[in-house]
Amino acid sequence: VVAKAIRLGYYWLTMHKDAHDMIQKCCDYQIHRPMTRHPQQPLTPIMALWPFYKWRIDIAGPFLEGPGKVKFLIVAMDYFTKWIEAKALATIIGGQRVPDAPLTGLGLDVAPHRCLPRLLLQCGM
Structure with a gap:
């Protein structure tokens, strides 16, 4: 100026x-204007010891209806390999919801390598 x-x-x-x-x-x-992008809290790494040890599952939507009346998206990602699986769904029902951090009665993480494949099969992935 x-x-x-x-x-x-x-x-x-x-x-x-x-x-x-x-x-x-x-x-x-x-x-x-350019903004400084600092996280509000320090970032902590997510440790995955071997493939399929820790997964993340997200449900996105509703979107505009697509072919087959699909309007939701369920995405599963393995933290170790960064493998991603995604499936478009027409509806989301109670049986398809996944808690943020499933725990056992002892407060330990549920072994995802045992329960996640069953969940993915139920969703048709």
């Missing part, structure tokens, strides 16, 4: 400060 004003033949002592203040107050600058 200042360089353009100087090229046009304008100059005053506080032009740098005035330009900075004007840009800070500009609505377009506030919307399109």
Whole structure:
């Protein structure tokens, strides 16, 4: 902004400060300014000791209906291999929901390598 004003033949002592203040107050600058993207809390790695040890399952939707009246998407991802399986579904019923962190009675994680293949077969994956 200042360089353009100087090229046009304008100059005053506080032009740098005035330009900075004007840009800070500009609505377009506030919307399109570069933002620092720091996580609110430190990131912690998710440890997977071997393939199919830890999975993530997400259900997305509803989307606009597609062929076959599908409007939901269920996605399963293995943390170790980054293997992804996805299936489009017409409806989501109670039997297809998966808790965020399944636990046993002892507070230990459920062995996903035993229960997840059965769940994926039930969903038709």
